[in-house]
Amino acid sequence: MEEKNITNEYTPVVGLEIHVQLKTKSKMFCDSPNNPDETVPNMNICEVCTAQPGTLPVTNKEAVRLGAMLGLALNCKIANISKFDRKSYFYPDLPKGYQISQYDKPIAEHGYLDISVDGVVKRVRIRRAHLEEDAGKNIHPEGLGYSLVDYNRAGCPLIEIVTEPDITSAKEARVFLEELRNIVRYIGAGSADMEKGTMRLEPNISVRKPGQQELPNYKVEVKNINSFKFAEAAIEYEVARHIEILKEGQTPKQVTMGWNEKASQTVEQRSKEDVNDYRYFPDPDLPILNLSDEFISQLQSALPELPAAKRKRFKEEYGLPDEDIQNLVNWKELTEYFEEVVSEIQAWVKAEHTNEDMLKLMKMAANWCLQDFSALLNASKINPNESRITQENFAELLKHIADGKISVTAGKKVFSEMFEHGGEPDHIIEDLGLTQISDTSEIESAIDSVIKSNEKAVLDYKAGQQKSFGFLVGMAMKELKGKGNPQLVNEILKKKLE
Amino acid sequence: MILTSEQVRKIAALARIKLTDDEVEKFRKELSVVLDYVSELEKVNTDGVEEISQVTGLENVLREDTARLSEFRDAIIASFPESKDGFLKIKSIL
Amino acid sequence: MELAYLEISELAEKLRKKEISSVELTKYFLERVKKYGAENGLNAFLTVTEEEALTQAEEADRILSKDPNASFLTGIPYAAKDLFSTKGIRTTASSKILDQFVPVFNATVIEKLNSERSVLLGKTNLDEFAHGSSTETSAYGPSKNPWDTTRIPGGSSGGSAAAVAAGLVPFALATETGGSIRQPASLCGVSGWKPTYGRVSRYGVSAMTSSNDSPGTIARSVKDLAYTAEILAGHDPKDSTTSVKDIPNYAANLRSDLKGVKIGVPKEYFIPGMQPEVEARIHEAIQKLKELGAEIIEVSLPLTKYGSLVYAIVTPAEISSNLARFDGIRYGHRSEDAKELSDIYDKSRDEGFGDEAKRRIMTGTYALSAGYYDAYYLKAQKVRRLLVNEFNDVFEKVDALVCASVPNVAQKIGTAKDNPLFGYIADQLNIPASMAGLPALSVPCGFAKAEDDSSVLMPVGLQIIGPQWGEQNIFNIGHAYQTITDWHKKYPKGFGE
Missing domain, CATH: 1.10.10.410 (Arc Repressor Mutant, subunit A)
Structure with missing residues (x-):
């Protein structure tokens, strides 16, 4: 889907390479724990993931399943035959001197993701998604002249997603990333948290000159981006930088840049003078993967409702405003909670109320989820299912408010009380004497x-x-x-x- | 197939082996002998032949996703040439 | 009663009958190891594990006293090539880069022998990281051939072959990538088994060519090899390339005739430059097989000559990757001269690796590098496919192939030095089967005069190659041959008997 309408403006051309850590119990090729929250250095290491002589990899079944699931969720074709290759380079965080990855036969290819930006639907093509293992972490204590290495992350399963350069603005990139994060979370493949590094982004950025049809003959990769905000900022910064250079009739250098958070700008890391030669070849230690059509279609039918479908349904069934829907969908656990509250409401409303009342209640439920509940959850940094308010009690409180048994103001008091100490709304209303007088x-x-x-x-x-x-x-x-x-x-x- | 010194240096750099000038020359000759030896392979017609990278015919060898802490963890850290607070210590990367 | 040259089954019998204890047996062989196997002797051993061995022997004796059905390997001393990871026991791969390296875990086959209560006496010398066919690339100097200590024992499992040949251990663990069991077994006049690739776990064996590496054994007879095979073979959840196929009772199934067995003799294995006397021994051996009832069929394997060329590309390519982990970062030698990070890599590897390892690493790096991959690595793997097909076709017609293990008898130490092609030529009759992952044996079949000294007689080996997973075929042939010949019972003079 090459851009059809060539404009008379400078147009950003952005492709994304995104690494997502898969949520498995153990690492990709050994049974050391895969725990992104581990704080003790080199806790989760064994002879395999530290590359002791003679050790061999054995592929984690769950990682393959999650990789294929994510490929399907991104509308990719899942390869029947795929294989693992060795990618060679030396770095202290890479124990074997090669990374096990997938080179010419990735598990998933030729997908796409539709995103909606300012009400317009845009299709971003996915070139490929492949499985690989993560490297460890290098730490550089300031001013001490040495580095430290922690291999807890070494060998953890990753999927790398590569898009075609279809993205034409920083905002599109951000929306794409948010949508991808949601998908990863919805299918339970990972936490996809950029701040925690369980989702990592390297955008490749270039800019087309006015009227230019072909792809630019350079691209700049940006590393070290650890939030959606910075992703947007870094792309914007780079695009502006490129336009300036292009306007002077020059071509930006093909370099790797790093995002400097403090200065809010990109900084050149190292010119890629010595071209990397990764010497890929099929890993002889790992037999090929041969996924049957049956297995793939089983996975396909096991896919949960994805964000796009959910958004559509929320609009059709509940008539919620787009912004509310997006805010709900962006928080998977809150969406699940909301839907459970909704089904509680539906259960008792069914017989006695009209359809219109129901819609009003749905909106009320959404508002309470997005406002009071979100605020309380965020303040105590927990997820909805960790709160003391059961879905049943939540629904009951809404019912009392809707029925006029208590005022909205009183409802808020009851809600806080439920959040703090738990308990049923009826008891709390009584204890606090909040019953509304309708006599x-x-x-x-x-x-x-x-x-x-x-x-x-x-x-x-x-x-x-x-x-x-x-x-x-x-x-x-x-x-x-x-x-x-x-x-x-x-x-x-x-x-x-x- | 005769390699140039430049090629040998490039290979050595990729392989992370430091060579003296004499060694570059020594390996240049020896690697050329090996490459010359294997050049006979060109004579085999391999049109339409798919490469083989494994001979067992095995596929889908996968393990269940169960995790355990390794009994060797401490011994591995103890065998680091240098360590600090459980980290592996090396010369500064930056 | 001398024990040095008894077979495993004979020693096991003595243990059972309490004619001797495992501790006594262990002390007996340890004495021999120390007397003949050390640096000033055959230089077959790099590490002797006396203390651990005696502890293991005591444990074996306890088992033997309680369990009359203990396995044949219980209480039997053995040695392991120093490429097998042994927990708490220095494991060098004959490389300076691992000079003081002590592994944290045991190789799977070591674990298997531990659970049989076999007794590890020590670690044997090899070519550095198994790169070679003479043990001359070892950082600790070459081992010596017990039949003539001025000659090479072959390699890379030269230490293991020399140790068995001189009666220092009843059997030894070894590994093959392209002849490293068969060739030294042949040159030292002992029996060697190179398993089907995937039959024996590679876990804990420092990798050379991952797609070829096959851990196996060297022993005094084919029957002994069959005993060890029953224990060592099998699926290992830690090695994804091991097969789940059943393991036959190799030893119990052995037979002493070859009626109905079809044996192919591939004409391409009688190569120009082969020592005529070696060729004569092979023909004599084939005659014996005929006497045993086998049908001998001449077959053709035209791609044979390309085997070594494929090997000369694939092997260094995989080596360049497998030896990347030896970087001075996490374990092993770290250069004391390292001032910055890049020195840790460059200097540690420069100081740690010998010339042959460097040569192979660089050849492989080149063969995999951008622009050359298709011409070298990919081309080689295509020819490899053809080699596999050719073997498959021939095994439609025959049960096994026989030929020489090595075209020549053992050469003088020093011959291999600085010849970058020595290994590829020395092993050319072994390599095609290795590239196809086939099982093979080398069994002693007589003697031939050394090429440079007609007064010296050196052992010749008969090679028996089977189809994939066809261990039983080759054990049957080798064993039947040994029931009517006594070449495997010969032993060199000068080692106490």
Whole structure:
């Protein structure tokens, strides 16, 4: 899908190389634990992942399954026959002096991902996705003149996803990354967390000159990007830099840049003077993979609902606004929680309410999830399923608010209480005395007493001063200790003043 | 097939072996002999032949995803030429 | 009663009958190892594990006293080529880069012998990282051929072959990549088994050519090899290239005639430059096989001559990758001269590797490098496919092939030095079967005069090649041959008998 409309502007041409750590129990080729959160250096190492003489790799079945799943989720063709190759280079974090990767027969190829940017759907083609093992981590204590190596990560399973250079703006790149992250999380393939390094991005950036049809004859790779924000910023920075150079009639140098977070700019790392020669060849230690069509179609049917389908359904079924949908979908666990709340609501609404009420409740559920609940979860840095509020209680609280049993303000109090200490909303409402007064006779007598003791305000209102009405409502609510059903208070007061 | 000194240096650099000028010349001659020896292979017609990289015919040899901490962890760290607080220590990479 | 040249089954019998204990047997062989195997003798041993051996022997004696059905290998001393990882026991691969290296784990085959309570006496010399056919590339100097200590024992498993030939151990672990068991077994006049690739686990064997490497054994008879094969063969979950096929009772299945067996004699294995006397011994051996009832069929394997060429590309290519881990970073030799990171690599590797290793690393690096991959590595792997096909075709017609193991008898130490092609030529009759992953034996079949000294008689070996997984075929032929010949019972003078 080469760009068809060539514009008269400088157009960014961006391809992404993304490494995603697969969430398995053990490493790619040995049974040392795969734990990205390990803090003790060289805790999860063994003779295989430190390349002791004579050790051999054995492929992790789950890594292959997750790799194929992710390939399918990215609309790739899963190869029946794929194989592992050795990629040779020397670096302290690479124990064997080669990385086991997939060269000419990757597990997945020729896919695409549709993303929606500013309401326009854009297709980004996936060139390939291949399995490989991670390297360890080199650490450089400042000013000490030595480096330290930790092999906990060495040998952990990765999938590398390579897109075609279809991306034409930093924003597209960001949306693509978010969508990819969501997909990885939805299928349970990993945490895809850029801050934690379980998803790593190396964009290849160049810029087309106005009217230029072919791909630019250079590209700049940027490393060291560890958040979506920086991804967007780094691409924007590079594009601007390239345009400037191109405007001067020159071509940007083909180099590797690094994103410098403090300076908010890219910095040249090393010119690739010595061309890498990785000397790929098939790894003789690992028999080929031969995935049957049956296995692949089993995986295909085991794919969960992916973000795009979910967005579509949320719009159709719940009529939620696009932004809310995206915010929900971006947080997989919250989406799951939301859907469970929704099914609780559906269970009891079914018999008694109309369809319209249901939609109102769905929106309410979404709002409560995205606002109060999100805020509380973020403040305590936990996921919805770790909170004390069960989906059932969440739904019940919403029901009480919708029924007018308690006010929204009171609902928020109950919600905080549920979040802090757990418990059922009924008990909390009772304990805190928050039940809303909807007994008309009680409200009427309160209003009567307010009218009696506020004659001036009553007269002002009758003379046309609308704000006096508000004052009288306030007084009535005070009389009712804040528990009066505001709608009823309004209605009754109005009637009494006529 | 005669290699140039330049080629030998490039190969040695890729292989991370430091060679003196004399060694470059020695290996240049010896590697050329080997390459000359294997050049006979050109005579074999391999049109349409698929390469073989493994002779066992095995495929899909996979292990279950179970993890365990290695009993050798401490011994591996102890055999690092230099270490610090459980890390492997090396000359500065930067 | 002298024990040095008894077969495993004979020693096992004595252990069972309590004529001797494993501890006594171990002490007896340890004495011999120290007396004849050390640097000032055959230089067959790089490390002797006296203390560990006696502990293992005591344990074996306890088992033997309790369990009348203990295996034939229980309590039997052996040696292991110093390429096998042995936990807590220095393992050098005959390279300076691993001079003081002590592995943290045992190779799978070592574990298997441990669980049989076989007794490891020490680690034997080899060509550095098994690169060679004479042990002359060892960082610790060459081993010597017990039949004439001025001659090479062959290699790379030269230390193991010399140790068995001189009666220092009843059997030894060895490895083959392209002749490294058959060739030294032949030159030292002992029996050697190179298994089908994938039959015996490579786990814990420092890799040379991963697609070829086959750990096997050298012993005094084919029957002994069959005993060891039953123990060593089998799937290893740590080696993805091992087969799950059943392991026959190789030794029990042995037969003493060859009626109905078809044996092919490939004419291309009688190469120009072959010593006429060696050729004569092979023809005599073939005659014996005929007497045993075998049908002898002349066959043709026209691609034979290309085997060594394929090997000369594939082997260095894999070596260049397999030896990348020896970088001075995590273990082994780290140059004391390293001022910066790049020195750790460049200097450690320069100081640590010998010339042959460097030569192969560089050849392989070249063969895999951009622009040359197709012409060298890919081409070689295509020819390799043709070699495999050619063997498959011939094994449609015959049960095994026989020919010479080596075209010549052992040469003087020093012959191989600085000849970058020595190994490829010395092993040319072994390499094609290696490239195809086939099982093979070398069994002693007489003697021939040394080419440079007609007063010296050196052993000749008969090679028996089987189809893939066809261990039983070759054991049967080798064993039947040894029931009517006594070449395998000959031993060199000068080692205490």
